[in-house]
Amino acid sequence: MTTSMPEATTALRELTYAEAIREAFATALERDPRVTLIGLGVPDPKGFFGTTTQLQQKFGAHRVLDMPCAENGMTGIMLGAAINGLRPVINHQRLDFALLAMDPMCTQAAKWHYMFGGAMKMPVVFRMIVGRGWGQGPQHSQSLHSWFAHIPGLKVVMPASPHDAKGLLLAAIEDDNPVVFLEHRWLHHVKGHVPAGHYTVPIGPARVARRGADVTIVALSYMVLEALEAAATLAASGIEAEVIDLRSLRPLDRTTILNSVNRTGHLVVADTGWGLAGMSAEIIALASEGAFASLKSAPRRICLPDCPTPTSPALAADYYPRSGHIVAAVREALSQPANPDDLLVPADVELDKPNPAFTGPF
Amino acid sequence: MLSPTTTAPLPTEALDLHLLETMRRIRMVEEAIADHYPAQQMRCPVHLSIGQEASAAGTAAALRPDDQVMSGHRSHAHYLAKGGNLAAMIAEIYGRETGCCRGRGGSMHLVDLAAGFVGAVPIVGSTIPIATGLAFANRQLGRERVTAAYLGEAATEEGVFHESVNFAVLHKLPVVFVCENNLYSVYSPLRVRQPAHRAVWQVAAGHGLPSHQGDGNDPRQVYALMHDAVEHARSGSGPVFLELLTYRWREHCGVGFDNHIGYRTEAEYLEWRARDPLENFEQRLRTEGVLDEARYADFQRTTADEIAAAFTAAQAAPFPTGLHDHVYA
Numbered sequence: 041m042t043t044s045m046p047e048a049t050t051a052l053r054e055l056t057y058a059e060a061i062r063e064a065f066a067t068a069l070e071r072d073p074r075v076t077l078i079g080l081g082v083p084d085p086k087g088f089f090g091t092t093t094q095l096q097q098k099f100g101a102h103r104v105l106d107m108p109c110a111e112n113g114m115t116g117i118m119l120g121a122a123i124n125g126l127r128p129v130i131n132h133q134r135l136d137f138a139l140l141a142m143d144p145m146c147t148q149a150a151k152w153h154y155m156f157g158g159a160m161k162m163p164v165v166f167r168m169i170v171g172r173g174w175g176q177g178p179q180h181s182q183s184l185h186s187w188f189a190h191i192p193g194l195k196v197v198m199p200a201s202p203h204d205a206k207g208l209l210l211a212a213i214e215d216d217n218p219v220v221f222l223e224h225r226w227l228h229h230v231k232g233h234v235p236a237g238h239y240t241v242p243i244g245p246a247r248v249a250r251r252g253a254d255v256t257i258v259a260l261s262y263m264v265l266e267a268l269e270a271a272a273t274l275a276a277s278g279i280e281a282e283v284i285d286l287r288s289l290r291p292l293d294r295t296t297i298l299n300s301v302n303r304t305g306h307l308v309v310a311d312t313g314w315g316l317a318g319m320s321a322e323i324i325a326l327a328s329e330g331a332f333a334s335l336k337s338a339p340r341r342i343c344l345p346d347c348p349t350p351t352s353p354a355l356a357a358d359y360y361p362r363s364g365h366i367v368a369a370v371r372e373a374l375s376q377p378a379n380p381d382d383l384l385v386p387a388d389v390e391l392d393k394p395n396p397a398f399t400g401p402f
Numbered sequence: 403m404l405s406p407t408t409t410a411p412l413p414t415e416a417l418d419l420h421l422l423e424t425m426r427r428i429r430m431v432e433e434a435i436a437d438h439y440p441a442q443q444m445r446c447p448v449h450l451s452i453g454q455e456a457s458a459a460g461t462a463a464a465l466r467p468d469d470q471v472m473s474g475h476r477s478h479a480h481y482l483a484k485g486g487n488l489a490a491m492i493a494e495i496y497g498r499e500t501g502c503c504r505g506r507g508g509s510m511h512l513v514d515l516a517a518g519f520v521g522a523v524p525i526v527g528s529t530i531p532i533a534t535g536l537a538f539a540n541r542q543l544g545r546e547r548v549t550a551a552y553l554g555e556a557a558t559e560e561g562v563f564h565e566s567v568n569f570a571v572l573h574k575l576p577v578v579f580v581c582e583n584n585l586y587s588v589y590s591p592l593r594v595r596q597p598a599h600r601a602v603w604q605v606a607a608g609h610g611l612p613s614h615q616g617d618g619n620d621p622r623q624v625y626a627l628m629h630d631a632v633e634h635a636r637s638g639s640g641p642v643f644l645e646l647l648t649y650r651w652r653e654h655c656g657v658g659f660d661n662h663i664g665y666r667t668e669a670e671y672l673e674w675r676a677r678d679p680l681e682n683f684e685q686r687l688r689t690e691g692v693l694d695e696a697r698y699a700d701f702q703r704t705t706a707d708e709i710a711a712a713f714t715a716a717q718a719a720p721f722p723t724g725l726h727d728h729v730y731a
Binding site: 076102107108110112113114115116117118119120121122123124125126143144147148152153154155156157158159160161162192193195216217 | 470472501502503504505506507511513515520521523525528530531532533534535536537538539540542543561562564565566568569572727728729730731
């Protein structure tokens, strides 16, 4: 059985993930006059799910801006601003909207330093939110992190905890390269310890979210929460799962993953995206190439079913994998009997809501 | 509007000679590239500016050294007119470490920050927003620089053109959109891409910014239009759009002539050939008695030597090593 870290006697400062994002922005705007936030709705009364509330009032309309509904052009404009000395963050309330800007993100920003022989830097952050549940449907829910992770020249991060959300956002803003910063909508309400003041979490290293010797679960973004829940369930059956929170997709922390797989011999990957050509495929390829001799079972992955996201709650219930799916995959990997209870949904849980308090609409 | 009243100063002898020499130098560089290209040592696509020298020379002459420009795939003339380093450009086309992009860019990715040439990329329209963003940052940081975005008429069909112009007008950004209309996007004529009853400058004007059309083969007219546009932008009055009518002589990509393949007529080519921006301006300065023949001959000799030296140096320069260099800053 795992024993948790000794708790501090005084309560640690806790913030929600959304509050942590806002605090990172406020810290960055305070520390560096070059930092500029832009995006549709950034200064609006709803404050981008509470992540930008009152920032325009505090730092001025020239640094915290709304923008025309022109994701492609505005992204290119912010690249020019970055070349000329600003440090822009372009905010998209859904990743799906940012797809209109694939040229400036992947063909321009990602190659700018390289194709001019290092003459210029491109310090820009592309912040996108991955939607889920409440009928987000086919066009408000795509988790296409693997597209960005595919591109040399980009960095890609998906923080899962409030602590890492603030630290990685500050690191992204301070980085001299284009960074894709991906938040999962179902993380915004999650609370956790967030230190006050300025700190960064380095882009690159994964985080071992739970130690264990029997199986390695590599998870990213929201699926880290499901993986931790799965690990708790497995612990009750005497299975100690190691949960690795990937945090950074590019660069990828190969060492932490391989070290763990070499110790446990079993790998399950939990991804927020689709399987085919997805990030889960990359993690399993990494284990196959780098830890093949240690593997005692075929790696398994928990991904979205291979179809667009359904809108109706009736279909959505079976669309998103849960901790129980991870538990079942681990049992299978360890050649343990399946437990039909793993996939039961408690009567009081509504599968299309991130938490009981959520009432929509977005 | 056509032929707007200009506040530009009357052309001086010095300006005329500068325009002529800038155009002649561009023509000589491009012809040298055409001469050397068959040796297959310049192993990248090249898009020559021959026939379009006046728009580059006239616009650049109205800009300050610290003003910034960006361009697209056909950028040699813009780079040279803005003062980009010739030897670094030729070395770049030769794929050498001494090139302006250390061999990572080639002809389609020129850069010379010291000259204010911030970059060119070959995705049509993609530098329009980036140039607009340069102007946005200049505004935010209190710099009085003007930015010019060079684009072809086909780039006005891209969404980012409209998105960029809208934002520039909204924020009154100091940027001039310089559209060279050479009638073709690769081999697709303007008539299959835009309705005939409407000019390119009229489309831009719909965004609510001053928009003018001019003879892109007349360097004095180009200079006058650009002079006013730059003054407008620098004064804080916002962006300006210029449509400059011109024509590329050689094939879209490469150094040959392609009138025989059937996308345009020999007659059309000859008509534009007769409107040669360089020869006509040269002749005009002769007629006006401005051209000092001895000095001009001397300029051409010096320039030929400079070009020959650039090619010799490029051919002798080392190739880059370090496949993974410069991926991340």
